[in-house]
Amino acid sequence: MIALLLAVAGGAGALVTTTLEVHRHARVDEARPAEVVVVYGAANYAGRPSPVLKARLDHALELYRRKLAPRILTTGGSGGDPHFTEGETGRDYLIRNGVPPEAVIVETEARSTAESTAAIGEILRRMGLNEVIVVTDGYHVYRAKRMLEAQGLRVWASPRAGPVRDDARFWLQCLRQAAALRLWWAGVVI
Numbered sequence: 001m002i003a004l005l006l007a008v009a010g011g012a013g014a015l016v017t018t019t020l021e022v023h024r025h026a027r028v029d030e031a032r033p034a035e036v037v038v039v040y041g042a043a044n045y046a047g048r049p050s051p052v053l054k055a056r057l058d059h060a061l062e063l064y065r066r067k068l069a070p071r072i073l074t075t076g077g078s079g080g081d082p083h084f085t086e087g088e089t090g091r092d093y094l095i096r097n098g099v100p101p102e103a104v105i106v107e108t109e110a111r112s113t114a115e116s117t118a119a120i121g122e123i124l125r126r127m128g129l130n131e132v133i134v135v136t137d138g139y140h141v142y143r144a145k146r147m148l149e150a151q152g153l154r155v156w157a158s159p160r161a162g163p164v165r166d167d168a169r170f171w172l173q174c175l176r177q178a179a180a181l182r183l184w185w186a187g188v189v190i
Contacts, residue, residue, distance in 0.1 A: 018178035023171070025145070026138030030156040035129040036105065037069045037158075038120055040113065040136040040144055041076020041086030049093050052137065052160075053086065057093050059160040060135045064099060069133055073105040073123065075116040085109075113144060113180070114189045121151030133158050139173040143181040 039060045042053035049057055060072050072094055076086025085108040094104050107123060110116035124130060131154045134144050138159035145157045 015175070015178055015182060018182055019171075019175045022139060022142045022174040022178045022181075025142035025157060026159060026170075026174070029158050031063055031066075031068055031133050031158040032156050033067075034069045034131040034133045034154075034156060036071040036073050036124065036131075037063050037133045037135060038073045038148070039075065039090055040116055040134070040140065041074065041079075041090065041110070043079060044081065044084055044086050044089035046081070047084040047089055047092065049089055053090065054093070055160045055162060056135050056137070057090055057097075059158065061094065061097055061099070063133055063135070063158060064094075064103075071103050071105055071129075072099060073107065073120060073132075075107040075110055075120060077109050077111045077115075079111070112189075113140070113147065114184060117144070117147040117151060120148065121153065124151075124153060130154055132156070135160060138162070139170065139177055143177045143184075146181060147184065 037060045039056050042056060043050040044053060063069060064072055074087045074090030074094070078085050087106040087108040091104045091106040095101055105123060107116065107119045110119050130152065132148060133156050134141065134148055135158050136144050141157040141159045145155045148155045
């Protein structure tokens, strides 16, 4: 019984520690020169980026225009839309906003962070690229960074623009990402 209580306490402590790291990294922009900016997908509406995806893409555009990387990789599958993927929507948005088509790499199959990360790792290995700036929401950036590092990539995180709140909803998002990361570390893919 004591061993079980110690295990539960240890697991809870690890989850709290990871949640605090997720929250801390939500405020840190590590952007520096790299080979590619990686943008994790989010919803699209019939080929138009949702506000979340647009904010991520706009941030990637800013990094690209600052010449921090010569390429942008967009990710994300259909999310239930039979005609448009998050990755293609991102690519089209970037091209409409002045990024040359040859500077955009697109991944269109992934349905989760874990699938996106595996696909990103494979694409970049094939291209001989290994230094990335990852762009996603603040609460998601620590998880994305750690998962990309596990792919053998050198990663700098740059959360999309927007306020980092300290309300209960934001802390819950941080807790959810911490739990997902800890499960992934334990071999459970969600």
